[in-house]
Amino acid sequence: MGNGRLLAVSDLHTVHKENRSVVESLRPGSDEDWLIVAGDVAEEYATVARALELLSRRFSKVVWAPGNHELWTPPNDPVDLRGEKRYLHLVELCRSLGIATPEDPYPVWQGDGGPVTVAPLFVLYDYSFRVPGADTKEESLRLAHEAGIVCTDEFYLHPEPYASADAWCRARVAETERRLSALGPDQRTVLVNHFPLTREPTDILRYPLFAQWCGTELTADWHVRFRALSVVYGHLHIPRTTWRDGVRFEEVSLGYPREWRPRPPREPLRQILPLPSQAEGDSW
Secondary structure, eight states: OOSOOEEEEBOOOTTSHHHHHHHHHOOOSSTTOEEEEOSOSOSSHHHHHHHHHHHHHHSSEEEEOOOHHHHBOOTTOSOOOOHHHHHHHHHHHHHHTTOBOTTSOOOEEOSTTOOEEEEEOOOOOOSOSOOTTOOSHHHHHHHHHHHTOOOTHHHHBOOTTSSSHHHHHHHHHHHHHHHHHTSOTTOOEEEEOSSOSSSGGGGGOSSGGGGGGSOOGGGTTHHHHTTEEEEEEOSSOOOEEEEETTEEEEEOBOOOHHHHTTSOOOOSSEEEESOOOTTSSEEO
């Protein structure tokens, strides 16, 4: 076993100068450290590429799962690919840098606590985290629009060739479930997805209507079914540790400068393996 650590961060949002400074400061503690980047590096392709190239040079292995912001097609981005084509273009970028993606064989962590399969996932949302009382996606979206709580994805995230984001989500769930089910019955995992795999983390959102852009009920039992030691996610910009069914859930967002500036200083990189003390965090 080595002396390295499996570390994680998400929601770097390097369009912001302060966040770029944070990214430039991220360094491993040893030559054996791996880094999980759980999405939302940036919006424009070139900006994503610069950040991932820097991190791939510093860490022994980088594992990337896409966030919704990487999937946007911003109006001024010279790379104007949309939907699945944009996602696959980002996959090719990562492969050129030696970064593991949801389309590649899952890497296996052999350090202290291993062997553990580190599985980067690309599972979107399907509007099933609906507003209480809303029976349909359409009704839930209507209530959000009326309240002025609308995710920017509705304007910049294009799902083609799928008819909708939820159709893309269902296709991704089916393919990801197939791959995870093919793992050996004794293979322990770290599941990495930009969006939370269960609804409970969204219960503390300042704007509960936003939850419908935060995941899918279809993944609610994956942490148990696929033998997770830890689940790593971001998107909510609420970094914390929680527990469910004996599994550690780590929200590892950096977030926007206005969000992290007022917090007590903390190390942006969260240690996933070796497993920290179970005394930390809340239980569901």
